[in-house]
Amino acid sequence: MTQQAAAVPRAGVPHGSETPHDSRGRRVVRRLPWWIAAAFLVGTALLWVFPFVWMVSASLKDNMEMFSGGLNLFPKDVVWSNYARAWNDAHFGRYLINTVVITVVTVAIVTIRCATCGYVLARYRFGGSRIFMGVLVATLFVPTGYTIIPVVKISMQLGLIDSLTGMILALSGGAYVSAILIYYGYFRKIPRELEEAAVVDGAGFVRTFFSVMLPLAMPVTATVAVLTFITTWNSFFLPLVFSFSRPELRTVSVGMQAFVGETATDWSGMAAAGVISILPVVAVFLFLQRYFVEGISGAVKS
Numbered sequence: 686m687t688q689q690a691a692a693v694p695r696a697g698v699p700h701g702s703e704t705p706h707d708s709r710g711r712r713v714v715r716r717l718p719w720w721i722a723a724a725f726l727v728g729t730a731l732l733w734v735f736p737f738v739w740m741v742s743a744s745l746k747d748n749m750e751m752f753s754g755g756l757n758l759f760p761k762d763v764v765w766s767n768y769a770r771a772w773n774d775a776h777f778g779r780y781l782i783n784t785v786v787i788t789v790v791t792v793a794i795v796t797i798r799c800a801t802c803g804y805v806l807a808r809y810r811f812g813g814s815r816i817f818m819g820v821l822v823a824t825l826f827v828p829t830g831y832t833i834i835p836v837v838k839i840s841m842q843l844g845l846i847d848s849l850t851g852m853i854l855a856l857s858g859g860a861y862v863s864a865i866l867i868y869y870g871y872f873r874k875i876p877r878e879l880e881e882a883a884v885v886d887g888a889g890f891v892r893t894f895f896s897v898m899l900p901l902a903m904p905v906t907a908t909v910a911v912l913t914f915i916t917t918w919n920s921f922f923l924p925l926v927f928s929f930s931r932p933e934l935r936t937v938s939v940g941m942q943a944f945v946g947e948t949a950t951d952w953s954g955m956a957a958a959g960v961i962s963i964l965p966v967v968a969v970f971l972f973l974q975r976y977f978v979e980g981i982s983g984a985v986k987s
Contacts, residue, residue, distance in 0.1 A: 744957035780940035803868025937962035
């Protein structure tokens with residue numbers, strides 16, 4: 686009875702038609718979930734960005750205002766000397782140069798190494814290839830701390846323990862399984878006709894890879910470069926060990942210890958150093974974000 690009554694058109698309203706009020710109401714109902722999603726995403730973005738904004742604000746305050754101001758983002762008196770103290774007194778200028786050199790060389794080594802490994806695993810079949818892939822995936826569950834002792838021992842035997850070269854080799858010598866798998870998934874979906882055409886033109890393995898396959902994988906290369914850049918830039922354990930006896934070799938993450946004293950901690954100076962250390966990462970990500978998204982989506986589709 687209720688369904689029949691609902692199906693009967695209202696008086697004065699033809700069946701199958703609706704008033705402007707009904708049409709407007711349905712449009713609001715259809716759009717309501719999108720507004721809710723948009724509000725949720727905006728709120729999540731604000732919560733995500735707030736710690737960085739607060740750190741920038743804290744870097745412009747003195748230590749007393751930093752603690753008494755709470756979550757206030759506007760300093761009463763802007764203290765630019767925090768950045769000068771972090772750059773000069775804490776030697777963050779030197780630490781930043783060390784970090785840039787280590788990160789750039791490490792990203793180059795890891796990108797080439799993972800690209801060649803992912804290409805071979807995706808395009809060639811050899812005995813034990815599946816076992817090799819299984820071992821690679823298994824290494825994802827091995828903590829980094831378990832490998833620090835053999836890495837340090839080998840570096841000491843080679844005389845590389847207190848040098849930037851040893852630090853670069855230690856940071857770039859990891860498995861980087863996620864990067865290999867990203868390249869593996871991307872190279873698998875590339876048609877084999879491209880390789881066959883290169884072989885017909887007389888290209889060997891090296892020329893085919895660097896002239897044909899690697900240029901096609903530029904989105905994936907940007908993704909791996911960004912991930913490796915962030916990992917290397919924020920690494921702490923290995924740089925701490927390799928610069929323990931030579932403080933001038935510290936990176937920005939290890940250099941944060943300079944603000945921690947025996948009796949007090951320079952929190953505002955540490956906030957200024959944190960802003961200095963995170964700005965290059967944000968700049969690199971903003972510059973490569975389009976390629977980063979394309980590389981991730983391409984690897985997931987494959």
